[in-house]
Amino acid sequence: MHKQIATIGFYTFIEALRNRLIWAVILIALIGIGFSGFLNEIALTESRQIQLALMAAFFRFAAVFLLATFVVSSMLREFNDKGLELLLSLALPRAAYLLGKWSGFAALAILIxxxxxxxxxxxxxFSPVIWWTISLLFELWIIAAFSMLCVLTLSQMMGALSAVIGFYVLTRSISAIQLIGNDPVNIPSNSQQLISFLVNSLSAVLPHLDEFTRTDWLLYQSGSWSVLLALLLQAAMTLLLLGAASLFDFYRKNI
Known part of the structure; x- marks a missing residue:
């Protein structure tokens, strides 16, 4: 089974290279460098900090969008071309297929x-860049796993991508939503208590991606290895939940 996972992961990674996704990543990198350099020239004060902050934010969003788009399009193309049915007609467990696909996407995330x-x-x-890069990798792994779940559940390009974008926006803003929902200034009511309970429950299940890949690590060196370890544990738990949901949905499908 390990060999099957490695083989599927290898060819998934090769597919990304043949689809010229790396050229798209390089183009995005050049656009980010050019745009941040332009802002660096017109900024009156703290030009280097502004350039760094905008470049980091742009690269973060671009990495998530490119990886999610590739995961959704790659898996849907394989479904529509009946490649999945061909693979499952062999002695290949469905778990090996999902783990192999995710490992290929994970390798692509490492490259990005x-x-x-x-x-x-x-x-x-150097140290803040290491924290930022590793945290971005954790974030991309979570997005890849959720994108796979959306493809298995929705089976449509626009629906899956919309769900991934909604998930990303929600996980980036869940802490702010929780803070607003638990505002002690407002007079408590039954509806407010219900909303607060729902928000707190959602916050307990969802990953807090606003804590990942923080720009202030780069600007003020405010991160640490202990913070990165906490993010690793959060990412591992999220990946286990998403993997279990994907396996459950995949095994119940009649393919």
């Missing part, structure tokens, strides 16, 4: 995170 982290390293100290 390393490329963007290398560019960031020219503007920021």
């Amino acid at each position: 995170a390393l490329l963007f982290g290398t560019i960031i390293s020219f503007l920021a100290p």
